[in-house]
Amino acid sequence: MGVVSFILGLPLAPVRGVISLGRVIQERVETEMRDPASVRRDLEAAEEAREAGEISSGEEARVQQEALDRMTGEPESPGAVKE
Incomplete structure (x- = not known):
């Protein structure tokens, strides 16, 4: 059954690769x-x-507060307006 799953899952390999790459990029940006x-x-x-x-x-x-929020990991408030 492993060979059949591998063959049927092969077309999805590029999608899995893109998802993995997205996770790595997100981690690096954070x-x-x-x-x-x-x-x-x-x-x-x-x-x-x-x-x-x-x-x-x-x-x-405002810039100082945003920088400190980034460093402490506090999420931005949902009602915050970006300029």
């Missing part, structure tokens, strides 16, 4: 988002933008 170096770069970029007058202090605070 790891990168929580990486302290990435969060630090975002915080430094927000600070530099505020000092250059490109964003307000309120926008900088």
Whole structure:
């Protein structure tokens, strides 16, 4: 029965491969988002933008909160509006 299952399941092998690849990519993205170096770069970029007058202090605070939420793994609130 194993040979028959293998032969009948063979056409689905590419689909299984794509699903596995998607899982690996998702894991990598989540790891990168929580990486302290990435969060630090975002915080430094927000600070530099505020000092250059490109964003307000309120926008900088929003960026800081988003970066901290990413690092702690807190999900975004469903009612949050992205700009």
